[in-house]
Amino acid sequence: MYKRFVRPILFRISCERIHDLTVKALRLAGLVPGGRALLGALYAHRSPRLEKEVFGMRFANPVGLAAGFDKNAECFRQLGALGFGFVEVGTVTPRAQSGNPKPRLFRLPQDRGLVNRMGLNNYGMEAVARNLRKPHRGLIVGVNISKNSLTPNENAPADYLKVFRRLYQWADYFVVNVSCPNVAQMTALQNRQSIADILVQLLEFRRGQNNYRPILLKISPDLTSEQVDDMIEVVVSHSLDGIVATNTAVSREGLTTPAATVARIGNGGMSGAPLTARSLETVRYISDKTQGRIPIIASGGIMTPEDARNMLDAGADLVQVYSGMIYEGPSIVKRICRYLKHVDATTPTMD
Numbered sequence: 001m002y003k004r005f006v007r008p009i010l011f012r013i014s015c016e017r018i019h020d021l022t023v024k025a026l027r028l029a030g031l032v033p034g035g036r037a038l039l040g041a042l043y044a045h046r047s048p049r050l051e052k053e054v055f056g057m058r059f060a061n062p063v064g065l066a067a068g069f070d071k072n073a074e075c076f077r078q079l080g081a082l083g084f085g086f087v088e089v090g091t092v093t094p095r096a097q098s099g100n101p102k103p104r105l106f107r108l109p110q111d112r113g114l115v116n117r118m119g120l121n122n123y124g125m126e127a128v129a130r131n132l133r134k135p136h137r138g139l140i141v142g143v144n145i146s147k148n149s150l151t152p153n154e155n156a157p158a159d160y161l162k163v164f165r166r167l168y169q170w171a172d173y174f175v176v177n178v179s180c181p182n183v184a185q186m187t188a189l190q191n192r193q194s195i196a197d198i199l200v201q202l203l204e205f206r207r208g209q210n211n212y213r214p215i216l217l218k219i220s221p222d223l224t225s226e227q228v229d230d231m232i233e234v235v236v237s238h239s240l241d242g243i244v245a246t247n248t249a250v251s252r253e254g255l256t257t258p259a260a261t262v263a264r265i266g267n268g269g270m271s272g273a274p275l276t277a278r279s280l281e282t283v284r285y286i287s288d289k290t291q292g293r294i295p296i297i298a299s300g301g302i303m304t305p306e307d308a309r310n311m312l313d314a315g316a317d318l319v320q321v322y323s324g325m326i327y328e329g330p331s332i333v334k335r336i337c338r339y340l341k342h343v344d345a346t347t348p349t350m351d
């Protein structure tokens with residue numbers, strides 16, 4: 001239904017406009033009595049067999065929505081009603097920022113991919129704090145945090161700390177985003193020392209709190225194996241709670257879209273099907289290297305239930321989708337959940 005009737009209409013309109021309209025529609029659904037219940041009845045697939053415990057938290061199912069869709073925590077409860085076991089809001093920065101000039105979000109339909117250079121547009125931590133106050137029993141809400149684009153890298157730790165402190169009581173877990181390719185110099189933070197400088201402050205603040213909030217690191221798919229090793233080392237040495245692998249890619253490898261079209265789109269992070277193999281490889285690498293000791297959230301090119309299963313088989317504990325929902329529609333969550341339940345039920349256990 002979505003692919004045959006809805007998607008052809010949506011794909012005629014600019015990608016960002018559709019995104020904004022979808023967020024508005026979801027907000028509206030949250031205001032109508034019974035709106036969330038209706039979304040749940042239409043889309044969610046609930047089963048105790050899908051529940052999973054990861055970094056000390058009980059997830060209703062292992063399928064989450066990746067960061068960047070609900071940047072301002074405007075509709076996370078409706079997204080939960082669609083069946084996601086967890087929703088990662090953000091990226092949130094201390095002050096509001098408008099991001100890069102439009103157009104900044106593009107489809108690559110032939111490759112089932114997207115390219116975005118949004119530039120971490122968001123309303124800032126105060127607005128997000130107000131939105132996050134809404135109760136969300138049964139839904140885990142992560143907050144992805146970063147620095148303002150105009151903050152120089154040497155002052156980055158203070159920015160991360162501001163958002164972390166302000167939103168600490170409202171988030172279930174945090175993701176430190178140093179891998180956005182759309183903010184000048186941000187990925188230069190992806191080295192051991194810069195990340196350690198950020199983490200030390202967050203960990204110190206957390207030590208003084210009564211409630212424990214897991215902290216994860218989100219990494220880029222463009223890293224070399226040596227750089228991934230460095231990221232693993234940072235995570236292990238600071239006893240972080242996990243890794244999100246991966247963000248969008250600068251690389252344009254594996255595209256069938258004509259090179260001239262790709263060149264016309266210009267810079268940005270690539271997501272969707274062209275990223276599947278690379279993200280899977282990164283997840284497998286981290287899991288093998290750490291013998292499965294670090295919880296991994298797989299993100300990148302999960303477009304089908306089989307993609308989700310492959311990520312879990314490669315060592316991921318949870319999966320996130322974004323581009324998959326744009327191409328397959330909101331029923332992708334239900335389809336993945338059903339498939340995982342079925343495959344788990346039919347896979348013989350090895351005693």
Ligand SMILES: Cc1cc2nc3c(=O)[nH]c(=O)nc-3n(C[C@H](O)[C@H](O)[C@H](O)COP(=O)(O)O)c2cc1C
Binds near residue numbers: 302
């Ligand atoms: C339009 C768009 C905006 C995004 N914004 C963010 C963001 O603000 N923070 C972040 O960590 N990742 C962001 N991402 C990356 C996604 O969270 C995800 O890691 C990436 O798209 C790979 O997953 P996918 O192939 O399922 O889309 C964004 C992705 C897209 C397509």
